[in-house]
Amino acid sequence: MSITTWPDDERPREKLLQRGAAALSDAELLAIFLRIGAPGISAVDLARDLLKQHGGLRTLLGLDQAEFCATRGLGPAKYVQLQAVLELARRYLEETLQRGDAIQSVADTHRYLMAKMRHHPHEVFAVLFLDNKHRVIQYEELFFGTIDSSSVHPRQVVKRALYHNAAAVIVAHNHPSGVAEPSRADELITLRLKEALALLDVRLLDHVVVGDGDVVSLAARGVI
Structure with missing residues (x-):
């Protein structure tokens, strides 16, 4: 079933807007990053499969380029986006404790x-x-x-x-x-x-x- 047919309070993006990012599960946050799923599977279900396959966010987000791009539903464009997001997060946090x-x-x-x-x-x-x-x-x-x-x-x-x-x-x-x-x-x-x-x-x-x-x-x- 497509996410667009889900109730508003169950769709990741709408849920984030209504309740804040902290209310979302790892799979829901990852689904927002993925944006789309794969043939026959929603973005949320794909995100759950990826987290299960790699044992959690830490391992998934730490994959090198070859491993990341070899994973179903991912590819070079997503790898570039992810690295940019991670670096932005690091720089944002570093600005809270500058010299x-x-x-x-x-x-x-x-x-x-x-x-x-x-x-x-x-x-x-x-x-x-x-x-x-x-x-x-x-x-x-x-x-x-x-x-x-x-x-x-x-x-x-x-x-x-x-x-x-x-x-x-x-x-x-x-x-x-x-x-x-x-x-x-x-x-x-x-x-x-x-x-x-x-x-x-x-x-x-x-x-x-x-x-x-x-x-x-x-x-x-x-x-x-």
Whole structure:
């Protein structure tokens, strides 16, 4: 059945206009991007099939050009559109925390870190350096690979904090599995970094673990 025959409150575009984008499922949002389905299948059903085939949005949106264009209902034009949309989203979020801007919102910080880190195929440990008014000095990715207590070196974080003359830092790392739940190793890294930075009167404000669609704050968990 064509989407045009559906009730207005079930059509993705009309539903978004009436209730906002947050009310739509992943499949409905993807269907708006696709615009049309394939022979014998609506855009929403095609979107559901694509999400099921690739295991969710994260994998689907992370496909390289060859894999993306080889998928039913997709092609070069859609790949170009998708890359443009993703880059626009990243740039929009980066503008919320430009160099010299003071951090106004924990939620904005989390969205910024998600935009920076969630699509890495491997683990990355990053640091957001701040001045004494919590204005952004620099974002740097320092460690790569398996992020554990032996691979994250507090001395290097301290060295970069001194270089930037930072008064505070927020550290973050991603979980490529998509699950943002911190491990015991994550807690141990946090405590080691807090102690090392405190020797220089640099505050560790938070350690954020980035998953596929959410983040977990170790400060909110009481670890810091």
